[in-house]
Amino acid sequence: MKSRAAVAFGPGKPLEIVEIDVEPPRKGEVLVRITHTGVCHTDAFTLSGEDPEGIFPAVLGHEGGGIVEAVGEGVTSVKPGDHVIPLYTAECGECKFCRSGKTNLCSAVRTTQGKGLMPDGTTRFSYNGEPIYHYMGTSTFSEYTVVAEVSLAVINEEAPLEKACLLGCGVTTGIGAVHNTAKVKEGDTVAIFGLGGIGLAAIQGAVQAKASRILAIDTNPDKFELARSMGATDFINPKDHDRPIQEVIVEMTDGGVDFSFECIGNVDVMRSALECCHKGWGESIIIGVAGAGKEISTRPFQLVTGRVWKGSAFGGVKGRSQLPGMVNDYLGGKIDLDPFITHTMPLEQINEAFDLMHEGKSIRTVIHY
Numbered sequence: 533m534k535s536r537a538a539v540a541f542g543p544g545k546p547l548e549i550v551e552i553d554v555e556p557p558r559k560g561e562v563l564v565r566i567t568h569t570g571v572c573h574t575d576a577f578t579l580s581g582e583d584p585e586g587i588f589p590a591v592l593g594h595e596g597g598g599i600v601e602a603v604g605e606g607v608t609s610v611k612p613g614d615h616v617i618p619l620y621t622a623e624c625g626e627c628k629f630c631r632s633g634k635t636n637l638c639s640a641v642r643t644t645q646g647k648g649l650m651p652d653g654t655t656r657f658s659y660n661g662e663p664i665y666h667y668m669g670t671s672t673f674s675e676y677t678v679v680a681e682v683s684l685a686v687i688n689e690e691a692p693l694e695k696a697c698l699l700g701c702g703v704t705t706g707i708g709a710v711h712n713t714a715k716v717k718e719g720d721t722v723a724i725f726g727l728g729g730i731g732l733a734a735i736q737g738a739v740q741a742k743a744s745r746i747l748a749i750d751t752n753p754d755k756f757e758l759a760r761s762m763g764a765t766d767f768i769n770p771k772d773h774d775r776p777i778q779e780v781i782v783e784m785t786d787g788g789v790d791f792s793f794e795c796i797g798n799v800d801v802m803r804s805a806l807e808c809c810h811k812g813w814g815e816s817i818i819i820g821v822a823g824a825g826k827e828i829s830t831r832p833f834q835l836v837t838g839r840v841w842k843g844s845a846f847g848g849v850k851g852r853s854q855l856p857g858m859v860n861d862y863l864g865g866k867i868d869l870d871p872f873i874t875h876t877m878p879l880e881q882i883n884e885a886f887d888l889m890h891e892g893k894s895i896r897t898v899i900h901y
């Protein structure tokens with residue numbers, strides 16, 4: 533079938549809106565009509581050419597919502613008409629990771645996913661007879677996409693997909709990192725570096741956890757207003773200080789915070805985020821994604837003296853079993869998605885969504901088909 537898609541033909545190039553060919557779903561696969569997709573910084577990161585797993589030409593996009601159009605052989609857990617969120621972190625329930633009870637990472641389709649291919653090692657997308665690669669197992673920048681059955685969460689049909697799509701990445705990642713990875717408790721102090729979709733969602737998670745202080749840090753002061761309205765208590769622009777920002781935070785918080793979250797993807801900020809944690813127990817969670825060749829560093833003494841460095845993917849959330857509950861939490865008013873949506877636009881304007889992100893003017897742009 534034909535599908536309108538925004539194709540990344542090469543690193544650093546604007547996406548091109550073209551009509552691609554999409555093959556029917558094969559065994560264990562599902563054809564989904566994407567109705568809405570958010571644009572996450574990770575899409576921009578991969579498009580920039582910095583992603584070691586970036587493959588071109590590809591259909592990017594991983595924060596979508598849609599409706600099942602058709603299922604391939606053997607698919608039993610979803611049916612045409614189901615409302616779904618594609619998952620870049622699958623949940624097969626059977627692999628070593630899924631059975632461990634220790635992680636949301638699943639190995640079922642991850643190897644082929646990282647190569648831009650379906651689990652059988654081929655692609656369902658082409659343009660002018662040439663293959664187009666998949667991305668993160670989701671490729672939500674195409675109106676019709678094919679994903680593995682294990683990469684779909686079936687959600688409550690009452691949830692508007694133009695909002696719920698944000699639970700496909702950004703909001704789930706930030707909120708989940710607070711509850712599942714850090715396990716923030718009432719009274720804890722928290723520092724959040726980077727106030728984009730991920731950082732603001734971490735603020736929302738910290739408010740839910742009843743953190744006593746939520747320090748919001750960003751080099752763009754325009755981000756502070758929304759952070760304040762979402763519940764942050766302190767606002768720090770590193771550009772206003774002529775010493776390492778971790779020193780400022782340690783001083784402000786009687787020795788450091790209980791938890792910090794890096795929501796930028798900057799390895800120097802990751803160091804600050806670790807070092808602003810309290811001696812003896814402070815934990816820093818890396819959420820931001822850094823480019824090929826980038827490495828983190830700190831004095832080992834920082835860890836010897838009790839600070840902990842952790843990372844979080846998709847907020848530690850198991851997509852098939854836990855995401856439907858988060859969608860219900862949204863419907864029940866426990867998760868607020870509205871503040872994240874600063875812009876909406878049709879697929880044809882998707883490059884504007886990337887521009888707005890790079891200019892620091894958007895939190896999330898939701899694309900509709």
Ligand code: NAD
Pocket residue numbers: 572573574577701702705725726727728729730731749750751752755770795796797798801818819820821822844845846847889892894895
């Ligand atoms: P975004 O671009 O919307 O927000 C980033 C924010 O960081 C901006 O407000 C920007 O002003 C701020 N910033 C940039 N440099 C800074 C600096 N040196 N100091 C302080 N603030 C600075 O991005 P986003 O969509 O919120 O994504 C944030 C990061 O999280 C990206 O690296 C993205 O790839 C990553 N991410 C990771 C996961 C995961 O599962 N681990 C999921 C989603 C996104």
Ligand code: AHE
Pocket residue numbers: 572574575583584585586621637642701821822845846
């Ligand atoms: N491909 C990159 C890594 C990218 C990365 O870390 N992705 C996050 C999700 S970002 C969503 O916006 C993630 O979940 N990682 C775990 C995984 O299995 O991909 C690289 O450096 O190679």
Ligand code: ZN
Pocket residue numbers: 572573574575594595701702
């Ligand atoms: Zn994302």
